[in-house]
Ligand code: SF4
């Protein structure tokens with residue numbers, strides 16, 4: 025006789041389950057519809073662009089992130105043995121494997137039930153070897169879930185990692201999963217005890233866990249067995265459907281199965297964390313002051329959050345003891361979303377401040393100003409979020425409201441804003457001083473046709489005395505490689521990076537339009553930048569203004585020049601241990617990780633030493649997001665934390681590629697009293713030294 | 722009741738160079754800004770509006786491009802901007818300027834009573850600090866200069882109480898309204914404009930009065946009406962001195978050189 029089992033064995037009127045299932049599905053869809061309505065209160069601004077690309081990315085995600093769990097295991101890149109850059113060492117192996125067991129187990133069981141259904145009603149294939157294999161796989165899947173849930177319970181309630189906050193719903197979710205699977209095993213093992221063990225005992229071990237459990241029931245008589253089977257069968261059915269109804273109605277966290285999947289589909293396909301443009305027409309309301317000022321996609325973000333706490337763990341603000349916690353930001357906003365009544369009608373004509381009669385709770389009470397201004401826009405939270413949530417864009421939205429509608433911001437920023445508006449640089453230095461760094465060398469103005477590249481020096485490169493030396497080093501490299509470049513001199517504007525990150529979108533917007541008009545007029549297309557912030561802003565933010573600039577950061581350019589042999593490397597320099605620091609706006613935002621490292625390898629014959637947190641998990645220097653212009657009065661200093669990390673690696677030199685990092689590291693080293701032993705060098709300086717044409721001051 | 726703020730658009734003096742050959746100011750390409758002291762007068766005017774419900778009008782005499790600066794004032798929340806612009810006003814010194822401004826204030830008074838005229842302490846291009854007092858004298862208003870705090874305005878009694886910041890002391894004075902108050906920087910921190918106000922200001926109409934509206938005697942305004950004239954502008958010779966070290970590239974060395982030098986001169990004992 026061929027191995028098989030009888031569906032609905034011992035069960036009369038089993039089909040009732042289908043009626044209950046239909047009811048369950050109705051409840052589920054109703055709940056989903058309610059949620060959909062809630063998201064729809066957000067601004068509809070979100071083009072469902074690139075369906076093809078979306079589907080492709082989604083499918084890739086489903087495989088890579090679903091089956092291999094890349095985003096759940098986390099991936100810190102470490103250099104491989106042979107040198108170049110292998111991805112190793114999952115940062116989140118333990119939570120990853122827990123999720124993996126439960127996730128894969130559930131997927132297999134779902135597919136299994138589906139196959140069973142098909143086989144029973146349409147196409148009978150559940151017998152013989154296939155049936156036995158099927159039994160084995162589903163049994164293992166169920167076992168994986170149980171192990172996963174047990175590990176999760178241990179992790180949550182025994183180990184209690186800091187990044188997890190335990191709510192009642194977490195325990196309920198785990199218990200529901202457990203109840204469904206355990207009751208399933210009971211049914212299965214009693215059935216095995218009642219049938220297979222008696223008629224075909226060689227089949228039973230193919231369901232190993234159930235087989236073991238079945239031993240407990242083997243001595244019961246047939247009547248009792250079939251009674252118990254009947255009871256547990258209905259129990260299992262009701263628990264399973266009941267769980268879905270419960271989850272649907274009580275918004276249990278298990279909704280993440282749906283929400284996070286949707287979020288993966290609707291995720292931002294543009295540069296990560298890119299901020300949207302604002303429409304500055306008269307009579308509008310600017311920035312986010314109410315929950316429905318977010319776009320519907322941002323609201324979906326809030327619901328998709330699984331409270332895994334990965335973002336909190338990597339956030340430089342949070343880990344240095346500031347009140348900002350990206351996970352809490354998302355959760356607090358979600359709370360507001362849920363409590364916002366659907367009745368709050370959307371009046372897009374609204375002007376001025378939100379009216380007091382509004383029943384939506386105010387965001388500013390929840391996301392306070394102490395929280396808001398701490399974000400360095402480092403993008404780490406976006407990088408690690410397994411479900412593609414972007415906490416940082418929410419913060420900037422609220423910053424916009426405060427700056428644009430209320431003119432409220434930390435007082436240090438008043439000067440900063442005015443300086444930028446009046447003199448187009450953060451310090452308010454006269455633009456005529458922009459070329460002071462070049463007092464001793466010959467430089468050319470950019471002229472379309474005569475010069476190929478515009479060298480966009482950037483405010484720090486032009487005014488900050490330490491960074492001026494980097495600028496000079498870079499010009500030496502450009503000249504040695506015979507690149508044709510020119511500068512804008514006193515006409516060079518600020519790119520507007522900090523303005524945008526600080527929420528001063530209006531001034532940013534006006535500035536960009538002016539800058540672009542100038543770029544067009546002067547025929548500027550190819551730009552070299554020395555600052556990753558200029559790089560990112562010109563390359564990615566300006567793109568929103570319909571100008572496609574060919575922007576290259578010096579770390580990429582230098583590596584190209586070294587590779588092409590256009591720079592003659594004369595010596596390796598005595599740099600000792602070179603520790604490399606990834607800037608957020610090069611690495612995470614623009615995926616430039618390898619270029620600077622390769623250049624260092626070529627020059628020093630060694631790969632740079634990596635800090636504990638490197639590549640996409642790099643830790644911010646603390647200077648981004650406009651934080652450069654603000655006091656850091658709460659908690660530890662972010663730059664000092666990062667310097668400590670570099671010192672742990674016995675750094676003799678720290679290589680940076682960003683003027684802010686330069687300043688932050690130098691300050692941090694002074695703070696630690698290590699500035700006499702360890703020096704900070706820009707990649708350009710290291711290279712300029714190695715080619716040594718002329719003299720670096 | 723009106724509060725009138727007089728502002729001036731000035732070249733950003735930190736960016737002005739003096740032509741070494743001709744001795745003239747090189748104004749080419751130098752951006753204009755609102756005279757920094759006037760930004761404080763402006764802020765104080767808006768605060769008075771918030772405190773007492775005055776209507777606030779800003780006036781300025783200058784070339785047509787002064788409009789840009791007036792719009793900045795509107796963006797901070799004043800109710801109306803009047804530009805006094807006419808070729809005939811050109812080349813005015815403080816005397817002729819105060820005459821035009823005073824006349825404009827008189828004309829505004831005909832519409833609505835004036836309580837306070839606010840001015841910055843002085844401008845950064847002329848640095849005379851004469852225009853405010855000139856206006857007060859012409860109009861017969863109380864004259865409160867160097868004010869760093871407006872304590873109270875009693876509209877019933879028509880009095881204002883203000884604190885004047887003088888060298889080494891303060892003076893609390895009570896004066897009759899209407900009064901001309903010129904303010905020092907310490908009086909407040911100017912606010913940052915909100916976007917709705919900026920947008921409103923971008924589209925606002927600015928009243929422009931030429932001499933056709935003002936009807937002043939041609940001989941009393943502009944270059945003709947000026948008692949003083951600019952002959953020559955030059956930067957004073959720099960007193961003797963020496964630059965020690967290179968503070969930009971090597972501040973530490975420069976600092977130690979400085980200390981050594983001060984010790985040598987017996988000015989520093991450590
Ligand atoms: S961008 Fe960086 S600083 Fe801001 S919330 Fe995210 S992790 Fe924290």
Ligand code: SF4
Nearest residue numbers: 329330332333335409
């Ligand atoms: S935002 Fe993302 S990383 Fe942060 S807790 Fe939610 S799911 Fe986890």
